[in-house]
Amino acid sequence: MTKPDIDASKLTITLTQTPKELLDQSELKFGKYFTDHMLCIKYTEENGWEAPEIKPYGPLAIDPAAFALNYSVQAFEGTKAYRAADGTINLFRPEKNLQRLASSSQRIMLPEFDQEQFLECIKELVKVDQRFVPNDYGYSMYVRPNFIGTEPNLNLVYSREALLYVYLSPVGPYFPRTVKLFANAIEARAWPGGVGSFKLGGNYAPSMRPAMDVVSKGYDQILWLLGDDHYVTEVGTMNFFIFWVNADGEKELVTAPLDGIILPGVTRDSLLALARQWGEFKVSERKITMPEVVTALEEGRVLEAFGAGTACIVCSVSEVFYEGQNLAIPVDPTDPDAVYGPLTKRLRAELLDIQYAKTPSPWSVPL
Ligand code: COI
Numbered sequence: 001m002t003k004p005d006i007d008a009s010k011l012t013i014t015l016t017q018t019p020k021e022l023l024d025q026s027e028l029k030f031g032k033y034f035t036d037h038m039l040c041i042k043y044t045e046e047n048g049w050e051a052p053e054i055k056p057y058g059p060l061a062i063d064p065a066a067f068a069l070n071y072s073v074q075a076f077e078g079t080k081a082y083r084a085a086d087g088t089i090n091l092f093r094p095e096k097n098l099q100r101l102a103s104s105s106q107r108i109m110l111p112e113f114d115q116e117q118f119l120e121c122i123k124e125l126v127k128v129d130q131r132f133v134p135n136d137y138g139y140s141m142y143v144r145p146n147f148i149g150t151e152p153n154l155n156l157v158y159s160r161e162a163l164l165y166v167y168l169s170p171v172g173p174y175f176p177r178t179v180k181l182f183a184n185a186i187e188a189r190a191w192p193g194g195v196g197s198f199k200l201g202g203n204y205a206p207s208m209r210p211a212m213d214v215v216s217k218g219y220d221q222i223l224w225l226l227g228d229d230h231y232v233t234e235v236g237t238m239n240f241f242i243f244w245v246n247a248d249g250e251k252e253l254v255t256a257p258l259d260g261i262i263l264p265g266v267t268r269d270s271l272l273a274l275a276r277q278w279g280e281f282k283v284s285e286r287k288i289t290m291p292e293v294v295t296a297l298e299e300g301r302v303l304e305a306f307g308a309g310t311a312c313i314v315c316s317v318s319e320v321f322y323e324g325q326n327l328a329i330p331v332d333p334t335d336p337d338a339v340y341g342p343l344t345k346r347l348r349a350e351l352l353d354i355q356y357a358k359t360p361s362p363w364s365v366p367l
Contacts, residue, residue, distance in 0.1 A: 002048075003047060003048025003049070004047070004048040004049050004050075005048065005049050005112075005113065005114040005117065006041055006049045006052060006113050006114045006117040006118050006121065006164075007049070007051065007052075007114075007117055008052065008117045008118075008120035008121050008124070010051035010052065011051065011052045011053070011054065011120075011121055011124055012051060012052075012053050012054070013053075013054040013055075013124070013128060014053070014054065014055045014056065015036075015037070015056070015128070016036045016037060016056035016057070017056075018056075019036050020035070020036055022131065022132065023170070025134050025135070025136060025139055025172065026172075028134065028139060028170050028171055028172040029171075029172065030142075030169075030171045030172065030173075030174045030311060031142065031169050031171060031311075032169075033169060033170060034057055034167055034168065034169050035057060035129040035132045035141075035167070035168040035169070035170070036056060036057055036128075036129055036132075037054050037055065037056060037057055037125060037128050037129050037168075038054070038055065038056075038057045038058075038125070038165055038166060038167040038168075039052060039053070039054050039121050039122065039124075039125040039165060039166040039167075040052070040053050040055065040060075040163060040164075040165045041053070041113075041118070041121065041163070041164045041165070042150075042161075042162070042163055043111050043113075043161065043162040043163070043164070044160065044161050045111070045160035045161070046160075049113065052121045054121075054124060054125055054128055057167060060163070060165070062148075062150055062163075063150065063151075063152035064152075065152035065153065065154060066148070066149065066150045066151065066152055066159075067148075067149030067150070067151055067153065067158075067159035068148035068149050068150060068159075070154060071149075071156065072108075072200070072201055072202035072205070073108050073109075073110065073148060073149030073158075073159050074108075074146065074147070074148045074149070074200065074201040074202070075101060075104035075105040075107075075108060075110065075146075075147045075198065075199060075200050075201070076101075076104075076144060076145060076146045076147070076199055076200075076201060077097045077098070077100065077101045077104075077143075077144065077145040077199060078097070078142060078143070078144055078310045078311055079091060079092065079093075079094050079097040079142075079143045079145075079266070079310060080092060080140040080141060080142055080143060080171075080310060080355070081126045081133055081140060081141040081143060081168075081367075082133070082140045082141075082355045082356050082357070083133045083134065083135050083140075083356070084356055084357035084358070085356070085357075085358065086357075088357065088366060088367075089126060089127075089130055089133050089366070089367050090355070090357050090364040090365055090366050090367070091122075091123070091126070091143070091364075091365045091367070092266070092354070092355045092363055092364065092365070093266050093270065093363045093365070094119055094122065094143075094365055095115065095119065095365075096266045096269065097145070097266060097310075098115040098118060098119060098145075099115065100199060100264060100266075101145055101147060101199070102115060103198065104147075104198040104199045104200055105147045107195060107198045107200070108149070108158075108198075108200060109149075109158035109159065110147050110148075110149060110159065110162050111162055113164060118145075118164070121166075122143060122145070122166055123367045125143075125166055125168065126141065126143065126168065126367055127367050129141075129168055130367070132168065132170045133170065134170050134171075134172075137352050137356060138172065138173050138313070138352075139170070139171065139172050139173075140170075140171060140355070141168050141169070141170050141171070142168065142169045142170075142171045142310075142311065143166060143168055144166065144167055144168070144169065145164065145165070145166045146164070146165050146166070146167075147162065147163075147164045148162065148163050148165075149161070149162055150162055150163050171311075173313070174237070174311045174312040174313070174315075175220060175312055175315045177315075177339055178315065178316045178317065178318035178319075178331055178339055178340075179220040179221060179307060179315055179316070179317055179318065180218070180219045180220050180317075180318060180319040180320075180321070181219060181220065181221055181222065181223040181235065181317055181319070181320045181321070182214035182217065182219040182221075182222055182223065182320075182321045183222075183223045183225050183230075183232075183290055183320055183321060183322040183323075184210055184214070184222045184223070184224055184225060185225040185226075185230050185290070187210050188224065188226055189203065189207055189222075189224040189233065189234070189236055190203065190224070190226070190233065190260075190261045190262075191226065191261065192259075192260065192261065193260070194260075194261070196233075196260065196261040196262065196263065197258065197260050197261065197262060197263060197264060198263075199263060204236070207222070207236050210222055211236070214321075217321075219319075219321060221235050221236065221237060221238075221307075222235065222236060223235055223240060223320055224236060225290055226261065229289045229291075230289050230290035230291060231256075231287055231288075231289055231290075232256065232287075232288050232289060232290055232293065233256050233261055233262060234256060234261075234262050234263060235307050235309075237307070237309055237311060237312055238265070238267075238307035238308055238309030238311075238312045238315075239255055239256070239262065239263065239265045239267070239268040239307065239308050239309060240255065240256065240305070240306075240307055240317075241253060241254065241255045241268075241271070241305065241306050241307070241308060242254050242255075242288065242293065242302065242304075242305045243281075243302075243303045243304040243305070243306075243341075243343050243344075244296050244301050244302045244303055245296075245301040245303070246282070246296075246301070247292070247296075250281070250282050251280075251281035251282065251303075252281060252282040252283070252284055253272075253275050253281060253282070253283045253284070253343070254284045254285075254286060254288055255268060255272070255284075255285055256285070256286075256287060256288075257285040257286055257287060258285065259287070265308060265309055265310070266310060267308040267309050267310055267313065267314070267351070268308055268309075270351060270354075270363065271308055271314070271347050271351065272285065274347060274350050274351065275347065290322055293320075293327075294322065294327065297327055297329070302329060302330065303330065303341070303343065304316065304329070304330065304331070304341035304342070304343050304344050305317040305320075305329045306340075306341070306344040306347075313348060313351070313352070314340075314344055314347055314348035314351065315340075315344075316329075316331050316338075316339060316340050316341055316344045317329050318331050331344075332345075
């Protein structure tokens with residue numbers, strides 16, 4: 001007999017008795033403040049998915065021997081809800097995040113789930129806490145689905161119990177200015193045959209020590225290089241793009257290909273689609289190496305570089321430290337104080353206009 005899947009019609013809602021005060025938008029640091037409610041959906045192999053519950057935000061009861069706590073059986077997502085000028089709220093391409101969550105969780109043997117029904121439950125959660133969705137461009141409500149293995153069992157098999165839960169965090173800009181990257185070719189974020197294309201907490205924890213090392217040197221993030229040829233992969237919190245005149249003399253926007261090493265970012269995909277629609281320059285998903293970037297910089301062929309991700313949106317990269325040298329990346333040659341280069345600014349603006357429903361788009365999904 002088939003076991004029950006997620007069923008949004010069975011959702012129950014228990015409202016908090018102690019609603020939080022809303023913070024002023026200027027106080028919204030990324031990921032430090034959470035709303036009143038969360039969505040929890042339990043699974044057991046024996047009985048399938050239980051009825052979804054929205055309940056007051058608070059600690060989870062989890063067995064100390066759970067798979068998630070011992071063996072990092074945890075996958076997560078990040079998507080956002082945006083308030084349009086008319087007050088309505090939209091999610092941005094949430095189905096892409098749920099497809100990726102399904103792909104990440106299958107890699108760690110977490111159970112399948114009905115993505116459409118799960119999305120209906122997420123929409124209900126955002127509706128319940130909609131008063132927390134900020135108003136202005138650059139501010140939004142970050143939606144963090146988490147999927148964990150909860151069975152207490154130390155055997156290295158797979159978790160036959162799981163919890164899918166979602167909480168919300170009203171957020172401001174992740175990087176309010178241009179970012180400085182430190183290219184790391186010694187440690188690797190991901191490697192061929194590894195799990196870099198899955199959004200697993202286990203990919204992020206080992207990046208913290210190297211990342212904090214570079215923060216202590218005054219950089220914002222690591223640009224992860226891979227292999228002897230110093231393949232430019234991604235940043236970890238965001239995918240990396242370069243806009244240059246390539247070695248053949250063509251204007252080209254390039255980002256690393258989805259070769260199993262790169263996280264398939266929803267912002268990455270959206271920017272590639274926008275740039276391809278314009279049809280004004282070559283748009284490539286291909287491998288480039290750091291020595292190629294250095295040569296292009298020396299020859300004055302690098303026009304802009306930027307990172308893109310749900311949390312960071314789109315932010316210009318102004319510097320990369322590589323092999324003992326600080327390489328300055330042009331942001332906007334016409335404006336020394338510019339935070340975004342011309343292409344970065346245009347892509348960011350078109351993306352935000354869609355996210356905040358100023359430009360109608362099928363990517364905007366109303367609650
Ligand atoms: C996101 O952009 O949603 C992320 O997951 C990045 C996060 C690690 C800060």
